[in-house]
């Protein structure tokens with residue numbers, strides 16, 4: 519039996535076990551952790567962190583693990599560092615992939631796990647399935663010391679509506695830059711120029727990959743898509759609305775832009 523030592527990512531659907539100490543992910547030899555008698559033989563190494571194995575185990579139901587508490591992934595964003603938050607997302611996406619790819623989408627036979635990469639294969643017809651990753655863009659549109667921020671319908675009900683950057687999923691056959699232009703046009707009625715890639719963030723809700731762009735306003739009047747947005751406005755750098763929480767790439771982009779405004 520292989521040594522079961524490392525960082526333990528216990529997941530159950532969209533929940534993860536977080537402990538109150540240290541980096542907040544259980545660490546050590548499974549025999550030394552105060553966990554109940556469960557079958558840990560199915561634990562799988564899926565990554566490494568600080569030179570040690572990351573082991574994931576998806577549990578069929580939430581059980582008292584003798585330590586810590588079960589939290590939804592979204593809640594852990596403010597508790598874990600960015601690397602561990604992404605690893606929890608990775609563990610959950612692996613579990614979701616295995617749960618939702620049990621049968622071949624082409625011929626209907628059972629799929630089997632391949633052992634050299636994360637994939638499920640049909641031994642009958644040869645079809646192979648990989649975890650689904652949905653690329654999307656997020657774009658912060660600025661015009662001098664003003665920034666365009668939108669309140670999405672899904673954020674509208676909160677007491678303090680969150681205003682954030684424009685975002686949307688990439689469609690089949692599109693480049694990321696084409697998505698930036700299309701989403702901006704569709705959601706705000708504006709045209710942009712000087713579209714610049716900045717960085718990316720995996721976003722496990724449930725399987726996105728966000729590519730972040732900065733863009734300059736080119737032309738047009740704000741004319742929002744009311745199916746997606748409740749409001750969109752130009753905000754002065756000195757008077758910003760309620761922003762998305764730290765840890766989101768949207769907040770990082772806004773902070774990055776602000777830091778350049780004060781220089």
Ligand SMILES: [Zn+2]
Pocket residue numbers: 622623624625626627640641642643644645
């Ligand atoms: Zn098949």
